Amino acid sequence: MASIELHNPARSVDTHGHDHHDDHEHEEGTFLTKYIFSQDHKVIAKQFLISGMIWAILGGTLSSLFRLQLGFPDMDMSILKPILGGWIEDGKLNPEFYLAMVTMHGTIMVFFVLTAGLSGTFSNFLIPLQIGARDMASGFLNMLSYWFFFASSVLMMWSMFIETGPASGGWVIYPPLSALPQASPGSGTGMTMWLFSMALFIVSSLLGSINYVSTVINMRTKGMTFSRLPLTIWAFFFTAIIGILSFPVLFSAALLLIFDRSLGTSFYLSEIYINGEALPNMGGSPILFQHLFWFLGHPEVYIVILPALGITSEIIAVNSRKPIFGYKAMIGSIMAITLLSFIVWAHHMFVTGMNPFLGSIFMFLTLIIAIPSAVKAFNYITTLWRGNIVFTPAMLFSIGLVSFFISGGLTGVALGNSAIDIQLHDTYFVVAHFHLVMGSAAFFGMVAGVYHWFPKMFGRMMNEKLGYLHFWMTFVGIYCIFFPMHYTGIAGFPRRYYSFTTYDTFKTFGDLNAFISTAAIITFFAQFLLVFNFFYSIFRGRRAPLNPWRSNTLEWTTPIHPGHGNWVGEIPHVFRWPYDYSKPGAEEDFIMQTVPYSETTSSNLEGEVDPVEEESSSKVHA
Amino acid sequence: MFYLIITALILLLVVAGLLVRAQVLIDIFTKSSSKRAGLSNQINGFLFVVFLVFIMGGFVWISIWARKYYLPDSASVHGVWTDNQFWVTMSILSVVFVVTHILLFTFPYIYQFKENRKALFYPVNHRLEFIWTVIPAIVLSLLVFNGWKVWSAITKEAPENAVVVELVGKQFNWLVRYPGKDSKLGKHNYLKTDELNTVGIDFTDRNSFDDYMAGEVHIPVNKPVLFKIRARDVLHSVFAPHFRLKMDAVPGMPTKFWFIPTKTTSDMKTITGNPEFTYEIACTEVCGPGHFGMRLKLVVDDEDEFDAWNKSQQSFLAKNPDYLKSVPDNLRKPAEQSIVENRKITGLAVLKTLSKSVAKTN
Numbered sequence: 001m002a003s004i005e006l007h008n009p010a011r012s013v014d015t016h017g018h019d020h021h022d023d024h025e026h027e028e029g030t031f032l033t034k035y036i037f038s039q040d041h042k043v044i045a046k047q048f049l050i051s052g053m054i055w056a057i058l059g060g061t062l063s064s065l066f067r068l069q070l071g072f073p074d075m076d077m078s079i080l081k082p083i084l085g086g087w088i089e090d091g092k093l094n095p096e097f098y099l100a101m102v103t104m105h106g107t108i109m110v111f112f113v114l115t116a117g118l119s120g121t122f123s124n125f126l127i128p129l130q131i132g133a134r135d136m137a138s139g140f141l142n143m144l145s146y147w148f149f150f151a152s153s154v155l156m157m158w159s160m161f162i163e164t165g166p167a168s169g170g171w172v173i174y175p176p177l178s179a180l181p182q183a184s185p186g187s188g189t190g191m192t193m194w195l196f197s198m199a200l201f202i203v204s205s206l207l208g209s210i211n212y213v214s215t216v217i218n219m220r221t222k223g224m225t226f227s228r229l230p231l232t233i234w235a236f237f238f239t240a241i242i243g244i245l246s247f248p249v250l251f252s253a254a255l256l257l258i259f260d261r262s263l264g265t266s267f268y269l270s271e272i273y274i275n276g277e278a279l280p281n282m283g284g285s286p287i288l289f290q291h292l293f294w295f296l297g298h299p300e301v302y303i304v305i306l307p308a309l310g311i312t313s314e315i316i317a318v319n320s321r322k323p324i325f326g327y328k329a330m331i332g333s334i335m336a337i338t339l340l341s342f343i344v345w346a347h348h349m350f351v352t353g354m355n356p357f358l359g360s361i362f363m364f365l366t367l368i369i370a371i372p373s374a375v376k377a378f379n380y381i382t383t384l385w386r387g388n389i390v391f392t393p394a395m396l397f398s399i400g401l402v403s404f405f406i407s408g409g410l411t412g413v414a415l416g417n418s419a420i421d422i423q424l425h426d427t428y429f430v431v432a433h434f435h436l437v438m439g440s441a442a443f444f445g446m447v448a449g450v451y452h453w454f455p456k457m458f459g460r461m462m463n464e465k466l467g468y469l470h471f472w473m474t475f476v477g478i479y480c481i482f483f484p485m486h487y488t489g490i491a492g493f494p495r496r497y498y499s500f501t502t503y504d505t506f507k508t509f510g511d512l513n514a515f516i517s518t519a520a521i522i523t524f525f526a527q528f529l530l531v532f533n534f535f536y537s538i539f540r541g542r543r544a545p546l547n548p549w550r551s552n553t554l555e556w557t558t559p560i561h562p563g564h565g566n567w568v569g570e571i572p573h574v575f576r577w578p579y580d581y582s583k584p585g586a587e588e589d590f591i592m593q594t595v596p597y598s599e600t601t602s603s604n605l606e607g608e609v610d611p612v613e614e615e616s617s618s619k620v621h622a
Numbered sequence: 623m624f625y626l627i628i629t630a631l632i633l634l635l636v637v638a639g640l641l642v643r644a645q646v647l648i649d650i651f652t653k654s655s656s657k658r659a660g661l662s663n664q665i666n667g668f669l670f671v672v673f674l675v676f677i678m679g680g681f682v683w684i685s686i687w688a689r690k691y692y693l694p695d696s697a698s699v700h701g702v703w704t705d706n707q708f709w710v711t712m713s714i715l716s717v718v719f720v721v722t723h724i725l726l727f728t729f730p731y732i733y734q735f736k737e738n739r740k741a742l743f744y745p746v747n748h749r750l751e752f753i754w755t756v757i758p759a760i761v762l763s764l765l766v767f768n769g770w771k772v773w774s775a776i777t778k779e780a781p782e783n784a785v786v787v788e789l790v791g792k793q794f795n796w797l798v799r800y801p802g803k804d805s806k807l808g809k810h811n812y813l814k815t816d817e818l819n820t821v822g823i824d825f826t827d828r829n830s831f832d833d834y835m836a837g838e839v840h841i842p843v844n845k846p847v848l849f850k851i852r853a854r855d856v857l858h859s860v861f862a863p864h865f866r867l868k869m870d871a872v873p874g875m876p877t878k879f880w881f882i883p884t885k886t887t888s889d890m891k892t893i894t895g896n897p898e899f900t901y902e903i904a905c906t907e908v909c910g911p912g913h914f915g916m917r918l919k920l921v922v923d924d925e926d927e928f929d930a931w932n933k934s935q936q937s938f939l940a941k942n943p944d945y946l947k948s949v950p951d952n953l954r955k956p957a958e959q960s961i962v963e964n965r966k967i968t969g970l971a972v973l974k975t976l977s978k979s980v981a982k983t984n
Binding site: 322391410 | 638639662665666669676677680684688691692693707708719722723725726730733735736739740741742743744759762766769772774776812854855857859873875876877898899902905906907908909910911912
């Protein structure tokens, strides 16, 4: 039995799942195959989520530590000595360690939390449930995807405990700094481990993405045409495509860097004199690395934000009790963003000495991408208009996301203009911009998703009141952190500075930095409201009803504790799009996707009839 | 201490658990949990309006309060152009920011859940979508067009007569080389770098004979200045905030940035009312633990001051005649000559400044 289960879990549940009285009775396999080496997409999703949460707490702790340094440069930090040991020297943070923390904060948050934690969790959890599939196309690859991620996590975590410290050249690891161990302590073993960890991470990401794409294309239930997919699935689908196309480029960049570091090649190195020694490397180009890095690096921000936008689209529609406004335009803008995300990368490089003509081209392309983004924002607002809005914590976080997406996205218009970027590049203005538009927005999408689908994940409800408190503290907190940063950025404060006191120009704004740091630390601690709520509710939360948010999508037709295979008996068929909320003439303010038009004659619009039952009924039906 | 913290944390968790439990019980007794949306819904809706006031108030307040710090007066010709771009763009963005947020935060209040109301089934409106695709497209095109014009003007070739300064980034300071009397920088070769010849001047090129190194940057006001930028070890980036100037320093790939400074250091002292004012160059590409300390002083002189300063600088060869050894035999003579000449000029310059100060004291 166990071996059959391993190869085709879906079918085994299909045949054995008829008498599904107790939720736990029919889960076969040992603890090891059920919770650790599981091939069930729901368990893998939870594994990604909990790993992501652990990483997020670590990433947040790091930011609190370096914010202490930035906000209170004169502070005596000896109290942290028991934790940080030698990195505190005479009560002061070591500048090298400061950079290491900044680097690890970026790496952790971008890759381990917002890529693995967000896509890994929700693509895995929602794709089969919302398209009507028993599991992913390949449960085995899916399991491998998590365990490659786990191995990558272990390596990255380990690198923080070695004597020379983790990588410290910024999350973008530009060579030659990252290529030359003699350039800084973090470029030694720490950097090697960073590169190998990222290589494993890329494998994990690719395994996941290939699975997501093939599942969405091949495994939709009967009637689930592409034009009836919830926007979440559209977003995950395109995110996976971006990942498949861009992560291999980062892999190649990392590989060439590994060659430069270990095999004496000169892909990125040329004419270097360091520590009293002229290196033999000639003819390489550090700019080449930047091109390769940002060819992933820019799509990466869409890998991070698109799933969050997908989740938000769903949650806003459900809780406004309205169809999402402009469903097709939303899909169109996701497609446009996907396409454009590959041809804007060099806007990170306006002042690298790249040919200014290229700068002009990339300025033009960059500002085009603002158009689909603007369409999305306007569509969210219109969805709220004349809705009947229920403020679940998930809804609050989704509205928060739209706000961050707008305020962070707008400053992108300034940064995308190469003439303005000369002054703003690598200042706190950039930090504020991307922390709002991709950091906080994607984080809010992830949190909204947790609040919204928690009942489906654990069969219990999270505490709403704690959720409200969590939202308002975080929302106010994040604006208090990042809004003022724009102003320090306009004043020219450069990023990744351990201290500003060396400069006359940057001596101002001391109070503001202290304020930002205080807000950051309070906001960080507010996140424990979520952590507490999450773990408490897994065990003690109120039992969830079948469809707590009165939502249309397929996942709410599964049992409260869906087993492996998701549905008992046949997978339900789909007859309509997922956004029939508050349809005129309908009894309830929602009609689930599984309800045929023949049962809703009072509310059907023109042309809404069930397809004639034919075995060959097409899957692609518009 | 450690156990105390652990105990405190556990106690905190227990208390939190009890509070949540109590709150849930209250919900059950007051039956608020059986309603689809109760008092909390109204409170949340209202809080969005409060938040709207908070964020708009904060936006206006900080923009006014912080004005004395941000975007200091531009001291270059192109800086005025980019500042204009910045303000125009920011004004448009602010309008969009305010309008969208008013809608985004008042809609939740106005359209909060009411049992007897049904939301409007409003899935699509092509005209609306067309409008808000086209309007941003037009506005963005205008911004791009203007940005492109300014960007092209900034990045075009420097004028022939530009004063050339070479800036070389290394861990963790900047090295400054001037072309000297002939206004031509000598070639460099990184293999020739050593303790003294920090930028690897190549003495097989006769243009290098009168090159000199300086501890700070001096440039003349109202004259085009061309920074030739290099890096010796890792990436660095030249950032002169007052001149709206930034360009990466890349090992193996020389970069450049030219500009026209419009305000001397003493002008700025009057404008800012700060007698200690100095222009500064900072590094904005992370380059290792000393990254935050790569400060380089920059002085904008009027033309006479600059001339005098320029002439008073001793050339590298005059300072370190040992390096005559690296000059090829056929060029040894001109090299020696240039040392003599340089010593004459610098001597004269020193005399001139001396006599000036004597004249002043008299």
